[in-house]
Amino acid sequence: MPERLLVVNYRLFTPGPVEVSEEVLEEHGKRFPYHRDRSFAEVVGRVTEDLKKILFTDARIFFFTSSGTGGMEAALVNLFSEGDEVLVTSIGKFGQRWKELADTFRLKVTYLPFEFGQSVDPAMVDDALRANPLIKAVLSTFTETSTGAKNDVKTMGEIVGRHDKIFVLDSIAGLIADELRMDAWNVDVAIGGSQKAIGAPPGLAAVVINDRAWKLAENSTLPKYYFNMQIAEKFRQKGFTPWTPAITVMMSLATTIKKFKERGIENVWADHAHWASFFREKAGTMGFSFLPRNPSNALSAIKMPDGVESTPIIAEIKEKEGILFANGQAELKGKLIRFGHMGHANEQDTLTALRVLEHHALPKIKEAQ
Amino acid sequence: MPERLLVVNYRLFTPGPVEVSEEVLEEHGKRFPYHRDRSFAEVVGRVTEDLKKILFTDARIFFFTSSGTGGMEAALVNLFSEGDEVLVTSIGKFGQRWKELADTFRLKVTYLPFEFGQSVDPAMVDDALRANPLIKAVLSTFTETSTGAKNDVKTMGEIVGRHDKIFVLDSIAGLIADELRMDAWNVDVAIGGSQKAIGAPPGLAAVVINDRAWKLAENSTLPKYYFNMQIAEKFRQKGFTPWTPAITVMMSLATTIKKFKERGIENVWADHAHWASFFREKAGTMGFSFLPRNPSNALSAIKMPDGVESTPIIAEIKEKEGILFANGQAELKGKLIRFGHMGHANEQDTLTALRVLEHHALPKIKEAQ
Structure with a gap:
């Protein structure tokens, strides 16, 4: 050797990335299946079902071989069209990232930043949505990794739901560690990453998107290819991803999520x-x-x-x-x-x-x- | 257990994905470094230097956590602006992918398709470039995985170079297996994938881009964030990637490339x-x-x-x-x-x-x- x-x-x-357990590393270092073989689709299917239970949702889940930021971009470019109005809240670096993404893809952003260490004041979300009925969606952060602050997503979800807007949540860092109930809390889109509390090596992002948000996705005109969910949807229905995925990360994810389900x-x-x-x-x-x-x-x-x-x-x-x-x-x-x-x-x-x-x-x- | x-x-x-050697799998399943630690930058630096030697180039190399298709998109969205004219050759599914990408991002495409099993006729590339001086770049495929055909990249490079255009090559499948000399053959941009002949698990794409092509990249106005090379460049100079990369795949890549260099x-x-x-x-x-x-x-x-x-x-x-x-x-x-x-x-x-x-x-x- x-x-x-x-x-x-x-x-x-x-x-994040977190220290990965010996057991998960062992799975990670094993021979892996072909990404077009049924055996792989079974693993993706199992991860999908387990993730849905963990997130208390029946929304569809897309896996992208990317960092969490790739998952955020995937959500954004699939939901919106140029000039669409969105409300972005920020309590740190990852909230700022939503603004940078939205600016890059030429959305019209109402920006609601809070001081580092603070959380979003939900009443200000309410005010901003009341002030501008053209806003289609709220882009926010669950756990802000740069400051360690958590947002009150439940209250924010009530407000966003009452205004009948789409609620898009970067839940990359908080997933598994903080309570999150997607359907009950009106979270329409959530983004996760393999390398965070979920305990696998980095390489995969998950974008969870419910039927309300999927309607936006069907009408989005922003250009996208690698992250295109309409292409991915055809493969998702068979348990696959359109492009060669990070197979070993998916195998690790299956191992770690199984443990969380058991616990x-x-x-x-x-x-x-x-x-x-x-x-x-x-x-x-x-x-x-x-x-x-x-x-x-x-x-x-x-x-x-x-x-x-x-x-x-x-x-x-x-x-x-x-x-x-x-x-x-x-x-x-x-x-x-x-x-x-x-x-x-x-x-x-x-x-x-x-x-x-x-x-x-x-x-x-x-x-x- | x-x-x-x-x-x-x-x-x-x-x-592709290929069966990965026991030795590489063992590396893949080991504890990995933090992506912002110098130890990781050293690994990225070594992979970069080895890849440059393998490709006979002194061009800069970006690593993206994605499939090869993500690498193709990265090349395209960083080089071009809406309405830019490109020549796309196709000898199969991955040549068609260049066209789909170029259409998606609203480039003006001159399309040169050949029958499945055939290779590009370089004389027709010459004709097409002569017929339309507005074409900025030629997008082509080295080894077309869908048919097993290889293009005569050396001759194509001579022609593209003579017309003073940028030559962008999907070399995902051919890398390591087929002779490729980037600088001598006028290949300005090459894309590789971790899961092909290079022998690592899937999860990373490499985009190799020389100074001529970098000039285009500095003026490109297509919207991009996850794949943005101007953001990535700042991190690249320190040996990092902007977003959390597929660290374990990079460790495997370092192991396998070291073997190729030794051979x-x-x-x-x-x-x-x-x-x-x-x-x-x-x-x-x-x-x-x-x-x-x-x-x-x-x-x-x-x-x-x-x-x-x-x-x-x-x-x-x-x-x-x-x-x-x-x-x-x-x-x-x-x-x-x-x-x-x-x-x-x-x-x-x-x-x-x-x-x-x-x-x-x-x-x-x-x-x-």
Whole structure:
């Protein structure tokens, strides 16, 4: 056996991609079926049915070989036509991404940004929809990975539904970790990614789209090919994807989703809620503080006090402990340490994170105070 | 260890995705690095340098998490603006895909289709470019997977270069198997896929783009986001991709490309040429005939005589021998048995393919004659 190209001797405590379990990695590294063989369609069918149960929906599901951003683009280019009016809410980098996507594809955007760490004020969504009846859809974020904040999707869904608009939700980071009930909460389109709490390697995005939203999709005139759902629909009905998919990621997804189904999704949410709360309570007692006011159970974002940079702390923990936390992104770089509860919603990893942060981060924070 | 979801007990003799070696699968199933860590940038850097050597180019390389079709779309939406004139050649399904893509994104297409099994007549490319000086670029296919035919890219490149146009080549299937020298042959843009002769699982496309083509890319106004190379360029310079990539596929790619580099790309071409010729000579002697006139070394496409359907033969071989050959696609379904030399350019697999076809396919063909 030749030497490995790169020895990865650190663990991912990042909020996606997550550290993948041995069992899922083993499936990932096995011989895989042909993407036009019935055996593969059976796997896709199983993942689809399990995902629908997890999301409490009977909507159709498309899989795209892409990152989550590809799934967001797929939703957008399939629902809309040039000049369509949309309301975009943003509470961080991924909300901004909706705006960038909508601007790129020449939609007319009503933009509702909130400060980093805040969540969307649902009343302002109500106001914006009342102010402009031409708005067709609301594009929003479930869990904002850049800040760790969660939106009140249930209340937002009531409002969007009352206005009879389409509700499109980037639920990439929150999926599995935070409670989400698509049909009951009026979420028409949800986007997920394989590498987040769902616990597979990166490579696949899922776009879940109900019949109300599908009507928009049937009339959309934005140009699309790779992400075209009308092409994909013909293949979906046979359990396939139009283009060669990331087969090994789908196999991993089937393995990990099977486990969540067996555990029961309510229990999976509860696990994340328990260990996220436990982590924040203990860390808070130690002297850490957190950015978001309404935090997601998918991740925790520790805020650095003025004068403390997170970058060298994260580097030190990686070097000394073999554990990689995530930094803040863009304007938040150096200002955050982010820890994903995705895949780490268990006692051992939570205690490890606390121990490591207490040892390497806390002294610097205390010093600055 | 829980039972596997699906036991894949057949081998892929399909022309992509290919059967992946044990060594590469092992890499694929290992813990992987974070996509924003320097360790990952090192892997991307190594794959990039190795690919450039293999393609005899110093062009820049972008990796997109997508199928090969995503790579084709990336090339197209980054090079052109609405109404731009392009010449599209087609010798099968993947040539048609260029036309569908170009039509979708509202380019003006001069379409030069050839019969299935034929290759492009380079003189007709010359004529078409002479007839319409407004054409900016030629979109063509290196190895047409649907028919097994190879184009004379060297001669086409001379012509395209003489007319000072941009030459965009879908080289997804041919890469590694057929000789290709990008810079010397005036190929400005080439697209590759991880799951073909290069021998990794599906999930990544590579778009190789030289400075001449990059000038077009800097002026393109077609809307794009996920595939936007101007966004990707900023990340590329640091060895990253803008969105979370299929990390495990990149790790596999690094492993397989390292092997090709060690073997020497000229030897890799020679291996494919040798075993593809050997296969076709032996099979021809047995009584099989082939669709393409100028075949690629990446695959062989056996033509069924009238009255013989390939579909049940392929199913029988899968069931009885545990080996999956590929059928024809679309209008060629039931009319072909396709065998990929990609990853099978060795004595054992070639002899196995011959034995199996002799036993299961030949009697039916003889019967019909």
